[in-house]
Amino acid sequence: AGADCVRELSKVRRLVGYMPDKFGSYDNMRVREYLDFFGAAFGIPRRERQKRVSEVLDLTNAVWMQDRYVESLSHGMQQRVGIARTLLHRPEVLILDEPANGLDPEARIEMRTILLRLAAEGRTLIVTSHILPELSRICDQVAIVAGGKLRAMGTLQEVTRTLSQRRTVEIQLLSGEGIQAAAARAKKALEPEADVTVSEAETIIRCRTSAGDETLGELLRAMILAGDRVGQFREVAGDLEEAFVTAAREAEAERDAAGAAQVASKEVSK
Template identity: 40%
Template sequence: MKTTIRTDHEARAAAPAAAESPMIEIRGLCKQFGAFQALNSIDLVIPKGTVFGFVGPNGAGKSTTMSILATLLAPTSGTAKVGGCDVTRHPKQVRKLIGYMPDFFGVYDQFKATEYLHFYGASYGIPKAERARLIPQLLELVNLTDKKDAYVDTLSRGMKQRLCLARCLVHDPELLILDEPASGLDPRARIEMREILKELKSMGKTIVISSHILPELAEMVDEIGVIEHGRMVAKGNVQEIQSRMRVKRILQIRLAGREEEAEQYLGGRPFVNRILRDGRGVHVHFDGHDEEQSELLHGLIEQGFRIISFSEAQTNLEDVFLEITKGDGEGE
């Protein structure tokens, strides 16, 4: 299913500098609520067409950053630009460029799905005839074509989330800001949402997405930013961050006998933190880099241990997240 959604809206005309500038440019962004520092000098640049995953524990500042980008919150200091437009100086132009889906949102229950999209389409100034052409495409994209005449209050949570996503797309924005779009969804609805997001990614949209379900993010994002206590503690390509974090790695060694001896030998080697032994082999928590790892293997072979396998346990985004956020800025 490949759905083309293009409208003749003025979004592109709104940002003459947009072609050259990154989609999002945040510099020294701070937000204070009374004594609480929600954001502390955030810097972030997201190029066009990137799918950026925002990761962080609850209250870290993800939603605050997204609200500022969506022109719903004024920053205390710093600047945030979307498509080259400053969110505080040109909020109307920014709103043309973004489709925002908050973590919690309501719907107008007495509207039918089609009417709901017509209302938002009209609110973005899309002519009626164009809306009539566009809305069936959007409903098809989010797999709600068979629910077009259903009242919104009869839709399931997952369907409402998808309808809200269609609402975000009604004016064909260049940037989608999705705050926990899969929260509260059952596994099937989550998979459906993920497929739609992949489709949007293939359409070239820039997507900023936050989620607690990290394996889902890992599958679709190009870059991640880890935020904790209002600070960006890590950001960059998912693989890069994973390899950076892999300095603390777990080695899995399977031996053909002499496991106790191997455990004693490994215990005396540099960079080895901790050794666990179970029925599947010896697990070594290792602080060294690739070179030290190679020396460790070489030493084992020299000592005459018969090695069946020597491998590095796969770290996923969850491991990275836990590693980075286990202390105040420790991962930085």
């Protein structure tokens, strides 16, 4: 945001909002009192504070709970209040630690809606989470850290391709007629290790392959020449969980190698 984190610490604090995974609430306060308290801690004047509290309650769809005691709220409700607290000083960058952790499916959908709304307003959201399918639905950039190292960063498609070295291509036919023969053609055109599956109900052939764009182009051409009625031929985003597991295994292999090297070094020194 154009501020030096060492020399301009107070400016950075105004620009950044942080929501920890633990709520850290004052249970004997009502929600509006709780937010007003933190607004005062941020140094927001009283009149402006009331306006800001109403603003963040509306933004997080929490107006209806403003007179309830914090201790009476469910975990999902408390998470919403936590985001409201984080937004009080109107930060440009939000750092959210496991915002969907422990939420039921309905509360998770509500949380996702709030985060997408904040992103649509032009705020930058940095979200840490182990609920990877949820991240893949809301993030346009992904970073995977394993073993203390940044293993991959980029779009979801870039990250999954970097770590898995394979891509997923979906070929949808206009009808299920001849789909098995079309799948056999796809298998033959791709490398032997390619994983080709068929969903007759969806009339879709899915290919997990390391083939390049040129090979895929040749596959499409061959299918059309063979008379396959191709409705869609597209690459879909990879599996973020699979990419993370790959990164974790790489980190584990590095630790094992480092441990073996250390043992060998000690034996040599003897």
